[in-house]
Amino acid sequence: MRTVSEHLAEIISRLTPLDPVRPPLLEAAGTVLAEPVTAPVDLPPFDNSAMDGYAVRAADLETLPAVLPVMGDVPAGDLGRPVIEPGRAARIMTGAPLPSGADTVIPVEWTDGGARTVRIDRSAPAGNYIRRAGEDVRAGATVLPSGTRLGAAQLGMVAAVGCSHPPVRPRPRVVVLSTGDELRDPGDALEYGQIWDSNSFMLAAAVREAGGEPLRRSFLGDDPNLVREALKEELASADAIITTGGVSMGVYDVVKAAFSGGGEVDFHKVAMRPGKPQGFGLLDGRCPIFTLPGNPVSAYVSFQVFVRPALRYLQGLEPEGLPAVTARSESALTSPDGLEHYLRAELTFADGSYTVRPASAQGSHQMAALSEANGLIVVPPDVTEVPEGASVRVLKLPS
Ligand SMILES: Nc1nc2c(c(=O)[nH]1)N[C@H]1C(S)=C(S)[C@@H](COP(=O)(O)OP(=O)(O)OC[C@H]3O[C@@H](n4cnc5c(N)ncnc54)[C@H](O)[C@@H]3O)O[C@H]1N2
Ligand code: MOO
Numbered sequence: 001m002r003t004v005s006e007h008l009a010e011i012i013s014r015l016t017p018l019d020p021v022r023p024p025l026l027e028a029a030g031t032v033l034a035e036p037v038t039a040p041v042d043l044p045p046f047d048n049s050a051m052d053g054y055a056v057r058a059a060d061l062e063t064l065p066a067v068l069p070v071m072g073d074v075p076a077g078d079l080g081r082p083v084i085e086p087g088r089a090a091r092i093m094t095g096a097p098l099p100s101g102a103d104t105v106i107p108v109e110w111t112d113g114g115a116r117t118v119r120i121d122r123s124a125p126a127g128n129y130i131r132r133a134g135e136d137v138r139a140g141a142t143v144l145p146s147g148t149r150l151g152a153a154q155l156g157m158v159a160a161v162g163c164s165h166p167p168v169r170p171r172p173r174v175v176v177l178s179t180g181d182e183l184r185d186p187g188d189a190l191e192y193g194q195i196w197d198s199n200s201f202m203l204a205a206a207v208r209e210a211g212g213e214p215l216r217r218s219f220l221g222d223d224p225n226l227v228r229e230a231l232k233e234e235l236a237s238a239d240a241i242i243t244t245g246g247v248s249m250g251v252y253d254v255v256k257a258a259f260s261g262g263g264e265v266d267f268h269k270v271a272m273r274p275g276k277p278q279g280f281g282l283l284d285g286r287c288p289i290f291t292l293p294g295n296p297v298s299a300y301v302s303f304q305v306f307v308r309p310a311l312r313y314l315q316g317l318e319p320e321g322l323p324a325v326t327a328r329s330e331s332a333l334t335s336p337d338g339l340e341h342y343l344r345a346e347l348t349f350a351d352g353s354y355t356v357r358p359a360s361a362q363g364s365h366q367m368a369a370l371s372e373a374n375g376l377i378v379v380p381p382d383v384t385e386v387p388e389g390a391s392v393r394v395l396k397l398p399s
């Protein structure tokens with residue numbers, strides 16, 4: 001048996017990040033920058049008003065109230081580059097360029113709001129309510145480093161520096177396919193012995209959570225030739241493939257039968273529970289394929305432990321696992337010797353520290369406990385007993 005970290009290291013060593021592309025801005029949302037983004041100009045690009053009010057010279061407000069003639073309006077987007085002469089005001093709007101000659105902005109609330117002349121009741125020093133060119137970002141500065149995931153705020157930043165097609169790595173297109181003669185689609189009627197396919201929907205959603213583009217396929221039955229042929233056909237459209245089921249010791253274990261001996265996919269026992277039977281390889285020497293075990297909890301844990309870091313790596317990110325915290329276990333735990341044990345659990349944060357309660361149902365077929373969990377307790381292979389109240393490592397599940 002290999003350890004979890006040996007199996008993950010082997011997977012990552014055989015991957016190459018996807019080639020960068022330059023999609024239109026909105027399509028880049030959620031993807032990861034392959035190069036830094038820099039600002040071609042200052043932001044703001046020009047000195048401008050922070051308030052709706054009047055642009056004046058501070059020196060003209062020495063005696064109050066001051067009554068000044070209004071030269072005209074300066075709305076945001078005004079291209080006229082007006083000049084203010086001493087003793088005059090311009091009515092200015094938020095975001096409008098500061099007229100030359102003016103050195104302060106008086107909010108409309110401090111005035112009578114006049115259109116032809118304005119009475120100003122309160123003075124302000126030079127620089128009042130003026131947003132200076134470059135005070136947000138200097139021309140030439142890097143605003144986002146390579147490796148940044150473009151969330152909403154980061155995408156806004158890219159747009160704010162005028163970049164229409166940012167250099168990003170594409171979302172990995174991940175084919176997700178279940179196997180097993182017992183499977184039916186949710187919504188279809190079941191006969192005795194059949195179950196609804198949950199893995200492909202669950203893992204397609206997990207792919208999306210990890211930044212990939214899932215391509216869920218309908219399940220395949222227990223025919224190795226069909227499975228091999230179907231997966232070969234997917235190679236044209238996939239950056240990675242995930243299968244579930246058919247990798248253990250049974251005589252109908254179809255994925256193993258489809259690829260065993262072919263040299264493309266290696267099957268291993270990994271020292272973990274759940275998720276012991278694993279397979280990984282490169283189809284056509286290029287497309288990573290993860291053959292995950294069929295038990296739903298095993299498939300989910302395998303995804304989080306191996307596939308998620310791999311999808312991150314394809315996107316140009318560090319191949320990190322889920323974020324981990326240290327928590328106090330509310331109950332004693334027993335764990336199999338020699339296996340890294342992932343227990344479904346409820347993690348809570350109160351009074352500055354984490355507490356974790358393991359679910360009572362820990363079977364790898366028990367979806368209810370998984371769907372209620374927000375954490376996975378990780379008990380290392382050499383630990384068989386964890387006393388109540390001991391500190392344990394807990395992975396936070398995506399929510
Ligand atoms: N003799 C042994 N038997 C088993 C071993 C072993 O070491 N020796 N390992 C067990 C472990 S651990 C696991 S995990 C499973 C892995 O099984 P497979 O990957 O071969 O998966 P299947 O046999 O196809 O299915 C297992 C189980 O999961 C259900 N399943 C499968 N696909 C789906 C799906 N898409 N949605 C919902 N449920 C699914 C399937 O009906 C079975 O109940 O092997 C153990 N056996
Ligand atoms: O490893 Mo199986 O994945 O324990 O149920």
Ligand SMILES: [Mg+2]
Pocket residue numbers: 245246247248249250252253294
């Ligand atoms: Mg099986």
